[in-house]
Amino acid sequence: MGYVFVRYARPDKRFAEQLSDDLEQAGVDVWRGIEEIAPGQNWGEAIRAAIAQADAVVYISSRGSMNSKLMLSDLEIAQENGVTVFPVVRDFPGFRAMPKQLYGIDWLDVRKGYAGVLESLLERLPADTRQNEPVVRKSAQSRGYVFISYAEEDTAFVQRLRQFLMEHDYSYWDYQESNRDYHTQLFLELEDVIREAVATLSVLSPDWKRSPWTPKELIFSEQVQTPVFLLHVREMEPTLLTAGVPYIDFVNDEPGGFRKLEAELRRKGLL
Structure with missing residues (x-):
């Protein structure tokens, strides 16, 4: 079974965790750092490898992410490795600051309703990232x-x-x-x-x-x-x-x- 990587900036953590929880309840396997990265590992290298090997990346664009060079760097890794990216716009600054690399892709706009965004994601995500029953959360391996x-x-x-x-x-x-x-x-x-x-x-x-x-x-x-x-x-x-x-x-x-x-x-x- 494949997995989805949700990329977000720190100010969007609560929203990203809610989205990840809902995706998992719908049977989508979401990659989470604290569950997958073992203590003593280089966090940055593990994140980059996980993005490169993901079946899809959900990229959350918002006021919190608009100045994040780290997110842009991770977006480049996804695109260089042919990973499908699904842009999610959370607010107006996120709409204005959407990376140019994502122009031409259908954005999912939370301002029009969260339920619609979740439904659209579930329809578009690769089939091999989803199973017929909720995904059981793994125990955290590290503290961050x-x-x-x-x-x-x-x-x-x-x-x-x-x-x-x-x-x-x-x-x-x-x-x-x-x-x-x-x-x-x-x-x-x-x-x-x-x-x-x-x-x-x-x-x-x-x-x-x-x-x-x-x-x-x-x-x-x-x-x-x-x-x-x-x-x-x-x-x-x-x-x-x-x-x-x-x-x-x-x-x-x-x-x-x-x-x-x-x-x-x-x-x-x-x-």
């Missing part, structure tokens, strides 16, 4: 993903950090591992990734301080209110960016650092 902000020179520590995350039911998003090009418009895509992360883990070291990207990732995480945890893994000169901000010390006691990180995640309600 954290964004790891680090310099390449700290990869050895980050490998141990990924193991910690796997043991605590988290996936991760890691652009170093994904070999993405930071000289493109990726920074706009990166903003979406950080916004949707459960937390940002900043791996502090001299190379982190010198990086043109990692300090900006910390600042942006704070601006969009993504919880930030500072992990001090190598001695470095003081920096104004983290002056006076509590950090978790991994330099003198790495096992103790991981215990402290676990305690802080629990204190924030993330475990």
